[in-house]
Amino acid sequence: MRPLSQTFSQSFSLTLLQPRSLQARLLILVVSVMAGVWLATSLLTWFDARHEIDELLDGHLAQAASLLVVQQGHESAPPSAASALHPDGRYPDAPLLHRYSPRVAYQVFRGGQLVTRSANAPHSPMIDLGEHFDSGFRTVTLDSPSGRAPGAPLVATRWRVFATRDADKGVQVYIGERSDSRSEILRAVLRSTLWPMLLSLPLLALAAWWAIYRGVAPLRRLGRQLARRQPQALHPVVISNAPAEMRPMLDALNQLFGRIRQLMEAERRFTADAAHELRTPIAAIRTQAQVALGEPDAAERRHALLATLEGCDRATRLVEQLLTLSRLEAGADTGLEAIDLHALARHVVADLAPQALDKGQELELERDQEPGAAPDAEGPATVRGNATLLAVLLRNLVDNAIRYSPVGAAVQIRLTVRDGEVTLRVEDSGPGLAAADLDRLGERFFRVLGSGQPGSGLGWSIAKRVAAVHQFSLETGRSPRLGGLMVSLRCPSVTASG
Amino acid sequence: MRILLAEDDPQLGDGLRAGLRQRGFLVDWVRDGEAAERELRSAAYAAAVLDLGLPRMDGLEVLASVRRARVTVPVLVLTARDGVPDRIRGLDSGADDYVVKPVDLDELAARLRALVRRAHGQPQEGLSVQDVTLDPAARSVQLGGEAVTLSAREFDVLHALMLNVGRVLSREQIEQHVYSWGQEVESNAIEVHIHHLRRKLGSGFIQTVRGVGYLVPRERPSR
Numbered sequence: 001m002r003p004l005s006q007t008f009s010q011s012f013s014l015t016l017l018q019p020r021s022l023q024a025r026l027l028i029l030v031v032s033v034m035a036g037v038w039l040a041t042s043l044l045t046w047f048d049a050r051h052e053i054d055e056l057l058d059g060h061l062a063q064a065a066s067l068l069v070v071q072q073g074h075e076s077a078p079p080s081a082a083s084a085l086h087p088d089g090r091y092p093d094a095p096l097l098h099r100y101s102p103r104v105a106y107q108v109f110r111g112g113q114l115v116t117r118s119a120n121a122p123h124s125p126m127i128d129l130g131e132h133f134d135s136g137f138r139t140v141t142l143d144s145p146s147g148r149a150p151g152a153p154l155v156a157t158r159w160r161v162f163a164t165r166d167a168d169k170g171v172q173v174y175i176g177e178r179s180d181s182r183s184e185i186l187r188a189v190l191r192s193t194l195w196p197m198l199l200s201l202p203l204l205a206l207a208a209w210w211a212i213y214r215g216v217a218p219l220r221r222l223g224r225q226l227a228r229r230q231p232q233a234l235h236p237v238v239i240s241n242a243p244a245e246m247r248p249m250l251d252a253l254n255q256l257f258g259r260i261r262q263l264m265e266a267e268r269r270f271t272a273d274a275a276h277e278l279r280t281p282i283a284a285i286r287t288q289a290q291v292a293l294g295e296p297d298a299a300e301r302r303h304a305l306l307a308t309l310e311g312c313d314r315a316t317r318l319v320e321q322l323l324t325l326s327r328l329e330a331g332a333d334t335g336l337e338a339i340d341l342h343a344l345a346r347h348v349v350a351d352l353a354p355q356a357l358d359k360g361q362e363l364e365l366e367r368d369q370e371p372g373a374a375p376d377a378e379g380p381a382t383v384r385g386n387a388t389l390l391a392v393l394l395r396n397l398v399d400n401a402i403r404y405s406p407v408g409a410a411v412q413i414r415l416t417v418r419d420g421e422v423t424l425r426v427e428d429s430g431p432g433l434a435a436a437d438l439d440r441l442g443e444r445f446f447r448v449l450g451s452g453q454p455g456s457g458l459g460w461s462i463a464k465r466v467a468a469v470h471q472f473s474l475e476t477g478r479s480p481r482l483g484g485l486m487v488s489l490r491c492p493s494v495t496a497s498g
Numbered sequence: 499m500r501i502l503l504a505e506d507d508p509q510l511g512d513g514l515r516a517g518l519r520q521r522g523f524l525v526d527w528v529r530d531g532e533a534a535e536r537e538l539r540s541a542a543y544a545a546a547v548l549d550l551g552l553p554r555m556d557g558l559e560v561l562a563s564v565r566r567a568r569v570t571v572p573v574l575v576l577t578a579r580d581g582v583p584d585r586i587r588g589l590d591s592g593a594d595d596y597v598v599k600p601v602d603l604d605e606l607a608a609r610l611r612a613l614v615r616r617a618h619g620q621p622q623e624g625l626s627v628q629d630v631t632l633d634p635a636a637r638s639v640q641l642g643g644e645a646v647t648l649s650a651r652e653f654d655v656l657h658a659l660m661l662n663v664g665r666v667l668s669r670e671q672i673e674q675h676v677y678s679w680g681q682e683v684e685s686n687a688i689e690v691h692i693h694h695l696r697r698k699l700g701s702g703f704i705q706t707v708r709g710v711g712y713l714v715p716r717e718r719p720s721r
Contacts, residue, residue, distance in 0.1 A: 279578035280507050283600030287513030290603045294520050304516060311509050 022216055023209075030208040031201075038201060042194050049189045053182055058137060061162040064106070065135075065175045069164060072108050072115065072171040103181040105144065105159070109172040120144050126161045126174040135164035139179060218242050222250070234261040274322050277458075281318060285311035321458040324392060328465040336470075338494060339387050340380035341422050342367060342415050348394040349413060352402060360408045363398075368416040381415055381422045383491040385470050393466040396459040397426045397487050405430030410482055422493045427479035427486040499614060499634070499657060500524040500675055502546040504534035504560070505576070506553050510599075514547065514576075517603035522637050523610065524654070524678040531555025538564045542674035543571055544614045544661075547606070550577040550588070558591045565592035572613035576601060611635060618661045625660045628718050630699055632660050639699075646698050651676060655691045659704060659714045668711040 105121035107114060114123060127138050138161050143154040161176035222239050229237075236254040239246065285308055292304035349365045356363035367381075383390075401411045405428040416423045467474040472491040479486035501523045505511035508529075515525045526543070528534050531552035538546055538560070550557035561573060575593040577584070588596045594613050597606065611634050615623065625632040629642045637653055639646045648656065658675035659667060667675075669688045676691075677683050684690075692712060696704055702718050 276578045276580075279580075279599045280510055283578075284507060284510035284513055286600040287510060287517055287603060291513050291516040291520060294603075295516070300516065304513065307509050307512060314509070 022219065023212055026212045026216070027205070027209050030212065031205045034201065034204055034208070038197055041197070042190070045193055046186070046190060050182075050186050053185055053189070057177060057182060057185075058160070058162070061137070061160065061175055061177055062164070064104075065162045065164045065173045068106060068108055068173045068175065069166045069171050072110060072166070072173070103178045104176070106173065106175040109174075111170045112172075121174075121176070125163075125172070126159065126176050127163050135162070137162050140176075142176070144178075218246055222246070234258075234264070270326065277322075278315065278318060281311050281315040285315065318458065321462060325458060325462050325465065328389075328462065328469060335386060336384045337387065338382050339385050339390060341383050341390070341424060341491070342381045344387065344390055345394055345413055345415060345424060348391060348398055352395065352398050355399070356402045356411060359402065359405075361402060361405060362408075362410045363402070363413075364411075365413045365415070368414060368418075379417075381417045382494050383422050383472075384494050385472075385491070389466045389469065393463050393489070394424070396463040397489070400459055401426050401428040401430070401485065401487075404428075405484060409484070412482065417493055420493055422491050424489045424491075425486055426489075427482045428484040429479070429482040430484035432478055432484045433476070499544040499610075499654065500526065500542060500678060501610060502534065502537050502543040502571075503527045504529075504531070504537075504546065504552060504557065505549045506530060506551070507549075514603075514606075518547075518607060518610075521603065521607040522634075522650070522653075523607065524676070524681075526679050529553070531557060531560045535560045535563055538569055538571060538573075539567060541569060541571060544675065545572045545574065545610050545617070547574050547576050547610070548593070550575060550579055550584075558587065561588075561591045561593060570617070572610075572617045574606075574609055574613060576606070608635065614661070620661075625657070625663075627660050627663050627714055627716065628703065630660070630703060632657060641699055648695070648698065649691075651687075652691050652694055652698075655688065656695055656699075659712060663714050664716050666707050666711045666713040671711070 102120050105118045105126070107117040107121050107126060109115060109125065117123070122142060122144070126142060127140060140159055140161055141156050142159050144157045144159070158179035159176040160179050160182065161174055163172070163174050165172045218239055218241065222237065222242075225237055225239070234257045236257055237250060239250060242250055288304045288307040288311060292301050292308060295301040295304055345365055349363060353363055398411070398413060405411060410429045412425075412427045414425045414427070416425075464474055467489065470491065472489055475488045475490075477486050477488070478484075499522070501518060503511065503514055503518070503525050505514060505527070506529045511527050511529065515527045518525045526537065528537055529552075532554045534546070534548060534552065534557075535555060537543070548557050548561065552560065555563075557575065557577070561575070564571075564573075572594040573592065574595040574597060575588045576597050576599060577588070578599050579588075580598040585596045594616075595609050597609065611623070615621075615634075623633065623635060625634070631640045632653075633639075634657060637650075639648055639653065639656065654676040655672055658672055672688050673683055676688075692704055692706075703714060705713050705715060707713060
């Protein structure tokens with residue numbers, strides 16, 4: 001047994017990832033894909049915008065720095081009017097005029113002396129220049145005022161600094177820009193592009209839900225139809241405008257319904273036929289028993305009692321036949337093995353011989369000589385089949401011949417092995433059958449009328465069914481030798497060793 | 499009472515014939531539809547028991563055919579077809595009763611008697627003419643409340659005459675009612691039975707119409 005927690009987590013994740021409804025599943029998929037695409041777009045935009053902004057602003061820094069250098073180069077006599085020395089003898093601070101200006105700082109050194117700086121710039125060079133440094137960008141952390149007011153406390157801030165110099169004039173310029181201002185721009189750019197997308201995501205999800213809802217409508221209709229059906233209803237399911245993807249399912253479903261309908265119809269007909277067929281023998285038994293009960297004459301009573309017993313035997317035989325047939329129709333297990341049809345026929349004929357003798361009939365089983373075989377050679381006539389079923393088949397054929405041939409008739413069973421085929425013919429000298437009757441033979445419960453024989457007509461159905469199960473051919477016709485009915489069973493022969 | 503039995507199953511037919519004979523019917527048994535139709539047209543039967551699944555001609559066809567020929571003999575259909583549509587079709591084809599196999603012989607006999615009674619416009623089981631009453635079920639006859647002992651044949655002759663009260667029956671007609679197939683009819687047998695009946699029931703009960711036949715009048719002649 002799995003631990004409870006595992007089972008729980010598994011079922012939980014399963015329900016989350018594979019929800020019961022197709023609608024929810026599709027929605028989760030579509031929204032996930034949309035969110036994924038949106039996320040990837042955002043990331044790309046982020047990186048791209050950052051790169052572009054860095055390039056642009058670095059360019060501005062460099063341009064501003066070169067302007068400062070050029071300007072310092074022209075001002076030969078420092079300090080200029082604009083940058084007159086502070087009354088305290090210190091170098092002047094450029095005023096912080098623009099709202100954005102605290103974010104930008106610069107320093108100008110000439111001959112190592114700080115000439116001018118922005119108010120927010122430190123006194124020492126923003127970058128500790130190495131020996132070989134000429135010009136370039138650095139990102140450094142500087143202490144700078146946290147606000148615009150002069151007395152604002154200093155906090156550590158990241159700066160992007162560009163340094164350049166004019167070696168001839170000994171001018172060194174540093175110009176820096178707070179890094180967080182870049183992030184702000186980046187964020188603003190992203191905000192302007194990503195917000196609409198973020199806002200549209202729920203709308204898209206809603207639209208996707210609606211589209212999927214419309215898309216799976218045929219499935220929903222099918223579900224509703226199936227739920228509304230009576231459990232025993234077997235008519236085909238009809239969905240108007242069913243999409244192509246549903247066709248195979250619908251077709252398979254309707255084929256299944258059709259097959260079940262046929263099976264049930266066959267079953268129902270069989271039951272009805274069987275009940276109907278059993279009524280007559282039961283009526284005979286009841287009637288004869290009642291006659292016996294009220295009969296004062298001993299001989300008459302005995303006659304009625306014998307008829308009662310006969311009726312019981314007949315009903316038993318009918319029930320057995322019905323069971324055989326129903327087993328055959330249910331596709332009972334038919335284990336195939338190598339069987340000597342000659343031996344089987346001998347057995348069946350021996351069993352039925354007393355019946356033929358009672359009617360004074362001449363019953364014989366003979367084997368046609370194979371061409372080229374020794375006169376006495378009688379190898380087995382081996383076929384692949386089920387011994388029990390084939391015995392039932394042969395018994396029915398021979399029994400029918402005996403039963404429907406008159407007293408003193410001849411019944412012959414002939415076995416031929418030729419060209420890889422075993423043929424068994426049952427012929428009789430009885431009245432034979434009219435063409436119309438031959439056609440109907442084997443319809444369940446069809447009985448040749450006027451034969452004067454109690455029978456259900458099931459024997460033929462069984463024989464036909466057994467032959468079909470074995471894929472043997474079973475044909476009827478007129479016997480050329482005896483003039484009555486001839487039934488031929490043809491089966492492919494197999495070598496005895498096989 | 500002479501009954502035609504049309505049934506192709508040998509055991510059932512044999513049993514029905516024996517059982518109905520035990521119950522006082524004269525039974526002629528045919529095994530196929532064509533024979534049944536022919537016999538029904540002969541109009542010699544008080545009633546018929548007809549199986550539907552008959553060889554050569556289906557029972558319903560037989561029924562439809564004889565009804566077209568205006569044969570009014572009451573027909574009881576005895577069949578294994580038990581569906582309601584089958585019953586309806588059977589009755590609509592002209593059957594007077596529809597019984598599904600298996601059937602109790604006593605019930606079958608009672609139904610046949612009822613059919614015959616109704617066919618002759620008799621509302622009650624017992625026939626009563628003048629001071630003679632005849633009970634077909636018990637096969638008993640009373641004269642003025644006193645039981646009269648009759649032979650089987652005498653009973654059948656009296657039954658035929660009383661069923662057709664007020665109508666003249668020829669000797670042949672009475673013979674048809676009283677003898678089934680294979681029973682030898684002696685030339686003067688009916689006269690002998692009539693003679694015995696007159697002795698037991700009084701001479702005026704059965705009248706002779708010379709050259710025509712016999713009748714039981716509704717009222718005993720005043721003279």
